[in-house]
Amino acid sequence: MKPRGQHASMLFDDPAMFQQAMLNDIAGARSYIFLEFYRIGDDSVGERFRDLLVRKCKEGVKVKLLLDSWGTSLPESFFEQFRQFGGEVRYFKKIKFFIDFFTKNHRRNHRKLLIIDDQICYIGSANLTAYSMKWRELMLRVEGPLAQVFRKTFNDSAKIYKKYIFNKFAYKRTIFYRGFEIVQDLPSIYRQQIKKRYEKLLQKARKSVYIETPYFLPGYKLRRYMMQAARRGVEVNVIIPLHSDVRSVDLLRSKYMGFYYNSKIRIRFYTPGNLHAKCVLVDDETFAIGSANFDYRSFRYQHEIMLFGKDREIVSLLKGHIEKTLTDCIDFDYEAWLRRPVLEKVFGWMLIPFRHLF
Secondary structure, three states, rough: OOOOOOOEEEEEEEEHHHHHHHHHHHHOOOOOEEEEEEOOOOOHHHHHHHHHHHHHHHHHOOOEEEEEEOOOOHHHHHHHHHHOOOOOOEOOOOOOOOHHHHHHOOEOOOOEEEEOOOOOOEEOOOOOOOOOOOOOOOEEEEEEOOOHHHHHHHHHHHHHOOOOOOOOOOOOOEEEEEEEEEEEOOOOOOOOOHHHHHEEEEEEEOOEEEOOOOOEEEEHHHHHHHHHHHHHHOEEEEEEOOOOOHHHHHHHHHOOOOHHHHHOOEEEEEEOOOEOEEEEEEOEEEEEEEEOOOOHHHHHHHHEEEEOOOOHHHHHHHHHHHHHHHHEEEOHHHHHHHHHHHHHHHHHHHHHHHHHHO
């Protein structure tokens, strides 16, 4: 363990491993447990976490859950005992079926956070479901005073869980703490802070850029900065699943593959299954890990959170994760892309007007 005031980090990409690590940390909690997740499943994984949280409530530990009402669909009885013993559950933004369905209901809380006792925090890509047990994920565990800062971000989200925020200039200030940056996005057209942070990283990149994401639909500016970086001689790598869990996104992203190839941007396809990890590594010195996908929807419509920094331990762990991911990847085949079915091309074009919703 590092000296008091410093941070000890662990990185998990296997769901079974980080779920067990989370359960072990929850079991040892003495003061409070705060969970903020897009999805908890009505399945064996969700039940395992719920039952342990009930036990901690019985022990007198303060437990709060903030779940997204779109991502998490659970029967009322699921948390009945949890509430009886003092647990608090809030559902972020109830779905509205008859008013502004396609925009208001798109403004989801997509964050994944666990904070325990001002000592331990988890941030990353994964939901707590059995459905995604075979996916390749990315969860960062940090032990140290950074947990206190994440507690504040949780409390801020809990205060606005009923509000529909969509203001052109709405934003949360970036939190700077001991070399880390916690960048948070609110739904906004202009104040897309995570995207703008990525733009600056691409503009300053000197040697290499690695982007790992399940859904890759960057807007015009990001595509331009990636192209410019590649022209400067920066090795720009994008790692995405060969087949994600959203077929429409795969069809839409395919339309731009020729542009990336001709711009010397290297696309790598992860083949064993779905890749759900979300991270960026620039010049082997600056990292970003969190909940945001590299697409319009995350940047424009969703409540997201990313941790940026240059911590050498985390950079080393992330490099190892990326290197392992690449061993299971194949390169984009430009000639095969040119020969793709006409129907696939047509669907790609048809989906362009709806790209902001993916």
